[in-house]
Amino acid sequence: xxxxxxxxxxxxxxxxxxxxxxxxxxxxxxxxxxxxxxxxxxxxxxxxxxxxxxxxxxxxxxxxxxxxxxxxxxxxxxxxxxxxxxxxxxxxxxxxxxxxxxxxxxxxxxxxxxxxxxxxxxxxxxxxxxxxxxxxxxxxxxxxxxxxxxxxxxxxxxxxxxxxxxxxxxxxxxxxxxxxxxxxxxxxxxxxxxxxxxxxxxxxxxxxxxxxxxxxxxxxxxxxxxxxxxxxxxxxxxxxxxxxxxxxxxxxxxxxxxxxxxxxxxxxxxxxxxxxxxxxxxxxxxxxxxxxxxxxxxxxxxxxxxxxxxxxxxxxxxxx
Amino acid sequence: xxxxxxxxxxxxxxxxxxxxxxxxxxxxxxxxxxxxxxxxxxxxxxxxxxxxxxxxxxxxxxxxxxxxxxxxxxxxxxxxxxxxxxxxxxxxxxxxxxxxxxxxxxxxxxxxxxxxxxxxxxxxxxxxxxxxxxxxxxxxxxxxxxxxxxxxxxxxxxxxxxxxxxxxxxxxxxxxxxxxxxxxxxxxxxxxxxxxxxxxxxxxxxxxxxxxxxxxxxxxxxxxxxxxxxxxxxxxxxxxxxxxxxxxxxxxxxxxxxxxxxxxxxxxxxxxxxxxxxxxxxxxxxxxxxxxxxxxxxxxxxxxxxxxxxxxxxxxxxxx
Numbered sequence: 001x002x003x004x005x006x007x008x009x010x011x012x013x014x015x016x017x018x019x020x021x022x023x024x025x026x027x028x029x030x031x032x033x034x035x036x037x038x039x040x041x042x043x044x045x046x047x048x049x050x051x052x053x054x055x056x057x058x059x060x061x062x063x064x065x066x067x068x069x070x071x072x073x074x075x076x077x078x079x080x081x082x083x084x085x086x087x088x089x090x091x092x093x094x095x096x097x098x099x100x101x102x103x104x105x106x107x108x109x110x111x112x113x114x115x116x117x118x119x120x121x122x123x124x125x126x127x128x129x130x131x132x133x134x135x136x137x138x139x140x141x142x143x144x145x146x147x148x149x150x151x152x153x154x155x156x157x158x159x160x161x162x163x164x165x166x167x168x169x170x171x172x173x174x175x176x177x178x179x180x181x182x183x184x185x186x187x188x189x190x191x192x193x194x195x196x197x198x199x200x201x202x203x204x205x206x207x208x209x210x211x212x213x214x215x216x217x218x219x220x221x222x223x224x225x226x227x228x229x230x231x232x233x234x235x236x237x238x239x240x241x242x243x244x245x246x247x248x249x250x251x252x253x254x255x256x257x258x259x260x261x262x263x264x265x266x267x268x269x270x271x272x273x274x275x276x277x278x279x280x281x282x283x284x285x286x287x288x289x290x291x292x293x294x295x296x297x298x299x300x301x302x303x304x305x306x307x308x309x310x311x312x313x314x315x316x317x318x319x320x
Numbered sequence: 321x322x323x324x325x326x327x328x329x330x331x332x333x334x335x336x337x338x339x340x341x342x343x344x345x346x347x348x349x350x351x352x353x354x355x356x357x358x359x360x361x362x363x364x365x366x367x368x369x370x371x372x373x374x375x376x377x378x379x380x381x382x383x384x385x386x387x388x389x390x391x392x393x394x395x396x397x398x399x400x401x402x403x404x405x406x407x408x409x410x411x412x413x414x415x416x417x418x419x420x421x422x423x424x425x426x427x428x429x430x431x432x433x434x435x436x437x438x439x440x441x442x443x444x445x446x447x448x449x450x451x452x453x454x455x456x457x458x459x460x461x462x463x464x465x466x467x468x469x470x471x472x473x474x475x476x477x478x479x480x481x482x483x484x485x486x487x488x489x490x491x492x493x494x495x496x497x498x499x500x501x502x503x504x505x506x507x508x509x510x511x512x513x514x515x516x517x518x519x520x521x522x523x524x525x526x527x528x529x530x531x532x533x534x535x536x537x538x539x540x541x542x543x544x545x546x547x548x549x550x551x552x553x554x555x556x557x558x559x560x561x562x563x564x565x566x567x568x569x570x571x572x573x574x575x576x577x578x579x580x581x582x583x584x585x586x587x588x589x590x591x592x593x594x595x596x597x598x599x600x601x602x603x604x605x606x607x608x609x610x611x612x613x614x615x616x617x618x619x620x621x622x623x624x625x626x627x628x629x630x631x632x633x634x635x636x637x638x639x640x
Contacts, residue, residue, distance in 0.1 A: 013534035021545060022585045080532075130532025137531060140489075143468035145461040150468065158530075173531050177497045177568055209568060210478075211457060211493050212400075212450025214333035215559040225341060236556035239535040248497055248529060250570075265342045 010240035011294035014126035041067035048110035057119035076138035078157030092135030133243035180206035182300040185256040192271035228262030330560035331614035334446035361387035368430035377439035396458035398477030412455030453563035500526035502620040505576040512591035548582030
C-alpha cells in the first residue's frame, strides 16, 4: 500500500487529459479539430520534445496552421485528447532524419524529456510523456509484423492497419509492463546498480514482465535472478508510465526471505543492503546517488527511507 | 487488498517454472536440452493446444525425437524453462495452415485452452498459457515493424532480430496490460455485458491501459467511458496473465462517486448495479451468468460477494 499522505499519482501519468476515445473514429470531428485555431500540436523528433531555446523547459506547441504546413514531412499525427476543450495532438517526425525540419529547428531545441522533467509541472510532464510514447509506437510499427506490408494509421493514430488486403491485421499501441520493487529485510533496503550507470548510482530492482507471468511472479523472478534474494511477499505500491521508450512501471514493495546477495544473471554490477543510516551517509558524502525524484524508484525508496517522516529523504538528498 | 484467506496466485500464472533466463543465450546448453530424452515439447497450432482425444484435458507433449521430426514445419521453438530439472519447450505451427501436421492430428485434438482450463491443475494451466502466449507473439512478429524485413528468433525464442543488416532491430515479447475492476457503491457491485456475450452473462469492467496512463488512470477512464461512473478510489487486488491472445489482467477494486449509469462509448450493451441478493437470485434462477471461475473477474466478484463467507458465491453458482 502506498503512503496515503503522498499523492497517489506518479509523475508522467497523463491523467488530467480527456482522451476523447469515442471521437477517434469521428472523421468530421477530427478534421475540425485538426484545423481549429485553439488546437495545439506537440512535435516529437527522434523521441525528443521541442523546447524554447532561451527558457527553462518551456515546451513549444504548434498551431493548426504550422502543423498543417509540416504535415508532408510528418510520420504520424495522433489525437492525444482534450484539456479544457482544447485538442492536443502529437506529431511525429521521422527518426532517420539526421536533422529536424528546418521550420522546427528555428523555433527551439529538441531535448530528451528526462533532462527537463524536473522543471515541468505534473500535467505538462504527463502530456509530453504521452506524446513521446505514441509517436514512438508509430515509428516502430510502420510495417505489419504478420506479413511485412506497410501499415497506415487510422482512428486518430490509435490503430495501424495493414495495407495488404489479404492480411488486413489491426495493430494497437504497445506498452511494456515492467515491475520495480523495493525489497526490505529488517531495517534494510535492497538496491542495485548497472555497470553503465554513473558512479555511485543505486536504484530499486526492476525488469520486464514476461508472457505467462503475473506481476507477483515477475517480482519474485527478477529479484532472484538479479540478486539471489527470495521474495517472501510482494505488495503493490503504485504505477508510472515510463515512455523511455515504452514501459509501464508497476511498483511493489516486498520482504526478503534470505539475506545473502548473489548476482546470478549479472545484469547488475553490484547489489547491496542499505540501512537508512548507510544511505543517509552515502548521500551526504556524495558516495551514493539515487534516481531522479520524479521516478517511481525514488518514490519507493523514499517511502521506505522516510518511514513516515515525510520529506526526510528529499532533505538528506539536498532536493528541498 | 486481496482477501488473505485466498491464494494470491491466479490461474494461468506460470509461477512454478524456472525460466532459466541465464541459459537463453547458452547455445551448447540449449542444443543439449533440445535433444535430451527428458525434455518435453508443447505443440501449439492456431493458438490451440493438443489434448488426448479420449481423455479429459490430458495435454499431449512431444519427445525430443518427435519434435525434431516436426521441426521443418514448425514456426518457432521456445524454451519455456525447467520444472524439476526437465526442460519444457513450446513449438508453434503455422496459423495459416488449415490443418495441423498429420503426425500431430493423429495424437489427439487441438482445443482452445479456455475450453478445458477448468479441468487443468494450476501448474499445467500456467504452463500451457505461457506456451500459447509465446507462440502467438512469434506468429505476430515474423516481420520487422521498423523496416518490413523478415525477423528470425534468437535467445531461445525470447527475442526476434531483424535480418536486414542496416536495420538490425531487436524485438521482444509483447504483453498488453489491461485493467479489470469491481466497482462498489454501498452494498452493490457494478457489472456490465458486451453485446456478443451469451445471454445473461455479466462481468467486471475491463479495458487496455493506453500509453501515458498509470493503472489508476486507466481504471478511472475505462469505468467512466463504459458506464459514466466516476471512480473515487482504485485499489490493486491481484494480476493474471490472460493469453487470449496476449493480455496481462491487472485487477482492482474501486468505489463509485456517483450512481447513475450512462453507457458512454457503447462498448457495453448494458451495465447494472447488482446487490448481493439480486446477484444470488439471478444466478439461482439462471437469468444471470458470470465468467469462468478461473478468471480474475470471477475472483473480484467473489471477493466482493462473499464478504468473508468464503466459498459462498461458488456455492450459489453451483460450482461446488
